[in-house]
Amino acid sequence: MAAVTLKNVIKRFGVFEIVHGANIDIDDGEFVVFVGPSGCGKSTLLRMIAGLEDISDGEIAIGGKVVNDVEAADRGIAMVFQSYALYPHMTVEQNLSFGLRMTGNPKADTERRVKRASEILRIAELMKRRPRQLSGGQRQRVAIGRAIVREPQVFLFDEPLSNLDAELRVQMRVEISRLHKELGVTMVYVTHDQTEAMTLADRIVVLNAGNIEQIGAPLDLYDDPANRFVAGFVGSPKMNFLAAKMVGADNGAAVVELVNHRGARLRKPLSDALPATGGDVVLGVRPEHFFDAGQGDCDLTLKADVAEHLGSVSYVYANSGTGGGREELIIEREASRHRANGDDLVVSIKADRSLLFDATGARIR
Amino acid sequence: MRYQNATAYRFLAPYLLIFSIFWLWPIIDSFLISFQATRTVPWRFAPTFNWGRLIGDPAFFNALKNTLLILVIQVPVMISLAIVMAVLLNSPLLKARGLFRFAFFAPVVVGEVAYSAVFRLMFNLDYGIINKLLNGIGLPSVDWFTNVTPAMAVIMMAVTWRWAGYNAIILLAGLQSIPEDVYEAATLDRVSKVKQFFYITLPLLKPIIVFCAVLSIIGTMQLFTEPFLITERGGPGGGTETLGLLLYRQGFRSLNFGYASAVAYTMAGLAIAISLVQIWLTREPK
Amino acid sequence: MTSHSRVSRSQARLGRSIALHLFLTPLALVWLFPLWMMVVFSTMPDNGIFSPDIELLPHGNFLDNVSNLQRGTNFIGAIGISVSVAVTYTFLSVMLTSMAGWALARYNFFGKGMVVAIIFGTITLPYAVVLIPQFIMVARDFKLANTWVALIVPPLFNSLGVLFMRQSFSMMPHELFDAAKVEGVKEWRIFLFVALPLARPMLAALAIILFLASWNNYLWPLLINSKPGAMTAPVALGTLIGLTKVSWGGIMAGAVMLTAPMLVVFVLLQRHFVAGIAAGAIK
Numbered sequence: 001m002a003a004v005t006l007k008n009v010i011k012r013f014g015v016f017e018i019v020h021g022a023n024i025d026i027d028d029g030e031f032v033v034f035v036g037p038s039g040c041g042k043s044t045l046l047r048m049i050a051g052l053e054d055i056s057d058g059e060i061a062i063g064g065k066v067v068n069d070v071e072a073a074d075r076g077i078a079m080v081f082q083s084y085a086l087y088p089h090m091t092v093e094q095n096l097s098f099g100l101r102m103t104g105n106p107k108a109d110t111e112r113r114v115k116r117a118s119e120i121l122r123i124a125e126l127m128k129r130r131p132r133q134l135s136g137g138q139r140q141r142v143a144i145g146r147a148i149v150r151e152p153q154v155f156l157f158d159e160p161l162s163n164l165d166a167e168l169r170v171q172m173r174v175e176i177s178r179l180h181k182e183l184g185v186t187m188v189y190v191t192h193d194q195t196e197a198m199t200l201a202d203r204i205v206v207l208n209a210g211n212i213e214q215i216g217a218p219l220d221l222y223d224d225p226a227n228r229f230v231a232g233f234v235g236s237p238k239m240n241f242l243a244a245k246m247v248g249a250d251n252g253a254a255v256v257e258l259v260n261h262r263g264a265r266l267r268k269p270l271s272d273a274l275p276a277t278g279g280d281v282v283l284g285v286r287p288e289h290f291f292d293a294g295q296g297d298c299d300l301t302l303k304a305d306v307a308e309h310l311g312s313v314s315y316v317y318a319n320s321g322t323g324g325g326r327e328e329l330i331i332e333r334e335a336s337r338h339r340a341n342g343d344d345l346v347v348s349i350k351a352d353r354s355l356l357f358d359a360t361g362a363r364i365r
Numbered sequence: 366m367r368y369q370n371a372t373a374y375r376f377l378a379p380y381l382l383i384f385s386i387f388w389l390w391p392i393i394d395s396f397l398i399s400f401q402a403t404r405t406v407p408w409r410f411a412p413t414f415n416w417g418r419l420i421g422d423p424a425f426f427n428a429l430k431n432t433l434l435i436l437v438i439q440v441p442v443m444i445s446l447a448i449v450m451a452v453l454l455n456s457p458l459l460k461a462r463g464l465f466r467f468a469f470f471a472p473v474v475v476g477e478v479a480y481s482a483v484f485r486l487m488f489n490l491d492y493g494i495i496n497k498l499l500n501g502i503g504l505p506s507v508d509w510f511t512n513v514t515p516a517m518a519v520i521m522m523a524v525t526w527r528w529a530g531y532n533a534i535i536l537l538a539g540l541q542s543i544p545e546d547v548y549e550a551a552t553l554d555r556v557s558k559v560k561q562f563f564y565i566t567l568p569l570l571k572p573i574i575v576f577c578a579v580l581s582i583i584g585t586m587q588l589f590t591e592p593f594l595i596t597e598r599g600g601p602g603g604g605t606e607t608l609g610l611l612l613y614r615q616g617f618r619s620l621n622f623g624y625a626s627a628v629a630y631t632m633a634g635l636a637i638a639i640s641l642v643q644i645w646l647t648r649e650p651k
Numbered sequence: 652m653t654s655h656s657r658v659s660r661s662q663a664r665l666g667r668s669i670a671l672h673l674f675l676t677p678l679a680l681v682w683l684f685p686l687w688m689m690v691v692f693s694t695m696p697d698n699g700i701f702s703p704d705i706e707l708l709p710h711g712n713f714l715d716n717v718s719n720l721q722r723g724t725n726f727i728g729a730i731g732i733s734v735s736v737a738v739t740y741t742f743l744s745v746m747l748t749s750m751a752g753w754a755l756a757r758y759n760f761f762g763k764g765m766v767v768a769i770i771f772g773t774i775t776l777p778y779a780v781v782l783i784p785q786f787i788m789v790a791r792d793f794k795l796a797n798t799w800v801a802l803i804v805p806p807l808f809n810s811l812g813v814l815f816m817r818q819s820f821s822m823m824p825h826e827l828f829d830a831a832k833v834e835g836v837k838e839w840r841i842f843l844f845v846a847l848p849l850a851r852p853m854l855a856a857l858a859i860i861l862f863l864a865s866w867n868n869y870l871w872p873l874l875i876n877s878k879p880g881a882m883t884a885p886v887a888l889g890t891l892i893g894l895t896k897v898s899w900g901g902i903m904a905g906a907v908m909l910t911a912p913m914l915v916v917f918v919l920l921q922r923h924f925v926a927g928i929a930a931g932a933i934k
Contacts (some may be wrong), residue, residue: 368760368761369758369759369838370759370761370920371762372754372758372838373754373757373758373763374754374760374840376751376754376839376842377750377751377754377755377766379747379750379751380747380748380750380751380807380813381751382807383747383804383807384770384808384810386788386808387781387785387804387806387807387808388773388781388808388810389773389807390779390784391781391783391784391785391788392773392776392780392781394784394787394788395780395781395783395784398783398784398787417671424685430861431713433693440692450678450825450901453671453674453675456671456878458664458667458668458671459671459672459675460668461673465675465679465761465778466680466921467890468682468683469679469682469916470653470917470921470924471682471683471684471686471914471917472682472685472745473917473924474863474867474910474916474917474924475686475867475887475910475913475929476866476867476869476885476906476909476910476913477756477869478867478885478888478889478892478906479689479885479888479906479907479909479910480685480689480906481889481892482892482902482903482906483686483688483689483903483906483916484685485690485715486688486700486899486903487685491701491703492700492701492703494688494705494706497704497705498705501705514791514908526682526685528876530682531928534925534928534929535928535929536757536812537925537929538925538929539929540799551674557665574841576929579775583775583777586777587777587778587779589870590869590870594889594892594893595929596759597893598893600685608779609779612779612782613870616782616783616786616787622783625667625783626783626784629777629779629780629782629783630780632777632779632780633776633777633779633780636775636776636777637776639775640775
């Protein structure tokens with residue numbers, strides 16, 4: 001078991017810098033998820049921890065020991081790959097034991113570890129099969145099993161569920177959570193799927209274009225994102241962003257005009273310094289934070305385009321019509337069969353259920 | 366990935382060693398030898414000795430002429446034939462595909478000596494089966510090996526027989542890499558099969574056709590065994606002598622290594638020119 | 652679609668199919684003819700080959716022809732040499748070129764660009780260019796003429812396998828090798844126990860092509876191993892062609908003995924064969 005520390009870690013490929021100085025402290029036994037859009041550097045960061053990529057600058061320590069120049073095999077880590085990376089010409093049993101056999105681990109110990117892993121993952125009956133005879137979920141279990149067999153201090157997962165169908169993904173997510181509780185080992189997990197991040201993580205690291213945008217517990221990121229990127233990335237469906245303009249101050253509260261909504265105004269109390277009057281700002285409202293007309297602080301009149309009925313809730317895709325520029329919004333409503341194309345829809349937003357960002361995307365609290 | 370010099374070179378070293386000794390160095394050495402007078406020991410540096418002789422040597426120009434003649438006639442005929450074989454073998458209408466594939470591809474495994482012997486026997490003046498069959502349909506015998514033109518024809522037929530199937534294999538693989546839906550779309554657009562061949566198959570196959578042509582040209586350029594064995598050392602009277610045979614005679618019969626190296630580098634120069642043409646023909650359109 | 656047009660469509664297909672077979676069948680027969688005649692000649696006595704009759708069917712004289720051949724030159728011994736050389740050459744060449752191909756596919760190293768440029772930039776140079784220096788080196792400098800080494804080692808320079816195996820290895824998922832690396836498996840063991848087993852079909856194709864090349868190789872063995880006891884089978888057979896008093900039935904029997912095993916291999920392993928030949932061109 002070990003903590004993992006990244007200090008000012010930089011990765012360059014030739015002249016391109018793709019990770020710009022990452023600082024992350026992962027506690028012993030913690031489950032940390034790196035999340036971000038593709039190309040944000042999350043996989044590179046994980047591969048640097050694994051020892052599969054060189055560290056261009058900065059320091060990575062595992063269990064208090066700097067591992068920059070330590071071979072992948074000696075870092076006390078095990079990795080689960082996106083493609084599972086099972087050896088197709090070996091049986092499940094051989095796959096699990098391959099690394100130990102090749103490195104001269106005593107035979108009895110290897111057998112013990114393989115047995116234990118197969119019990120933890122309930123794959124004992126698959127031991128004689130080859131990877132192509134397994135289903136996607138079974139392959140995934142074997143891949144995890146191969147990591148367990150190493151008895152590592154840190155588990156690394158590189159988008160392990162992205163090749164599975166939706167149902168299996170949910171099932172394996174629960175499985176991995178259970179595994180984390182059972183083994184109590186540090187786990188670092190990379191995904192582009194924010195739902196996976198939210199459901200699995202103790203803490204999430206949100207990455208964008210080689211920068212860490214925010215580190216925090218799932219609900220903290222949801223409630224209190226540091227900037228527009230995190231606000232948009234965490235939560236599903238995405239947060240709506242409404243163009244707005246500072247029109248004045250009122251007792252330490254900002255008064256913003258929603259420029260695409262016929263001059264609708266919202267009074268938003270702030271603790272930060274108020275933005276300059278006349279400046280452009282953005283108001284973020286999550287789909288689930290629209291209320292019935294008159295229930296909030298400011299009513300918006302919209303036209304519904306399409307409604308998606310999920311059963312428990314409906315998502316209405318609406319637009320602001322001709323009240324200024326046209327703005328598309330997603331609104332969560334209680335399930336309703338009556339919404340139809342072109343219907344007028346009046347919703348209300350609340351100051352304390354909306355977030356304000358400045359023109360650069362930084363949060364104004 | 367980090368640089369892994371030690372690991373990489375440990376894997377590479379055995380091959381690179383052989384490659385350097387028996388390929389790279391000889392390429393350089395051959396060039397150097399072509400500038401030396403090698404008739405007397407010790408060899409001495411004489412830059413114009415071999416090259417000067419080469420440009421005035423009727424035997425060289427005879428061999429060059431014969432080689433180019435074979436190239437110009439045999440390669441286009443063979444490549445066209447190979448394209449026809451490949452396209453027809455690829456037809457979904459074909460029955461007994463395995464038998465046809467065997468017939469055309471089998472010569473690929475036949476050694477030069479074996480098939481040279483067979484061709485020599487088949488084209489024998491008095492007892493060869495070819496002349497017997499010609500007589501059988503009322504045509505006169507052809508004296509295949511004492512006249513230059515029929516002797517050349519035998520060489521070209523032999524080489525075509527041996528290598529057409531080889532090229533057809535490559536072309537067939539190329540054909541099968543063209544996605545089926547391209548043809549389906551063309552069929553829906555009422556493009557006829559013949560037009561599909563000229564406007565879809567040939568353009569998409571062009572890089573592979575060029576590759577086959579270059580491979581064949583470079584192979585034919587070095588033609589040795591066929592004129593050596595079938596037409597008996599380039600006979601009649603040097604009428605089928607090729608550059609490969611000239612190199613052999615100069616290098617290993619007269620032991621004139623310098624002159625033979627100059628001949629070899631002439632072939633290399635031709636090969637480089639051909640490769641440049643290939644690169645130019647298959648360049649990506651801007 | 653009306654029934655009328657359906658009928659005419661299937662008629663058109665039938666017509667095309669007949670035309671196809673009418674064209675291809677004679678061509679195939681012409682192509683098979685030399686092989687067939689090789690077999691016919693090899694089973695005929697010499698006075699039968701040189702008789703004015705047209706003979707198109709095999710006779711029963713094959714074994715007599717073989718013993719005639721064996722009187723002219725130790726052909727059976729030469730076959731033994733050819734088999735041993737081809738097997739050894741194939742094994743060594745597959746090992747050397749797959750190791751080199753692996754290095755080029757998997758590692759970054761100093762000088763990689765140059766190594767690749769030199770290997771693949773010289774691949775189309777004619778073999779004739781190196782013939783003379785190779786001969787001088789092996790025969791005069793190393794004094795290895797008429798030895799096994801001379802037959803086996805110099806042709807190992809062939810870079811076809813490097814090209815082929817580099818291609819094969821780089822098409823395998825890299826995560827497989829990363830996984831083994833994370834597990835602490837040494838690189839040469841990853842090569843031996845992960846990469847090579849996965850490359851088995853490609854190795855088979857390469858081995859067949861290399862074996863065939865060595866088995867049929869004529870020019871180099873002709874130059875370097877010309878002493879009677881050291882000749883390969885094609886060279887031994889070649890020495891008989893053109894002699895005035897020689898058994899042509901014997902030569903044809905030799906040609907059949909050289910060709911028949913390769914034809915069997917071809918029929919049995921056609922898939923690998925075709926893959927090996929096509930791989931050079933289709934990338």
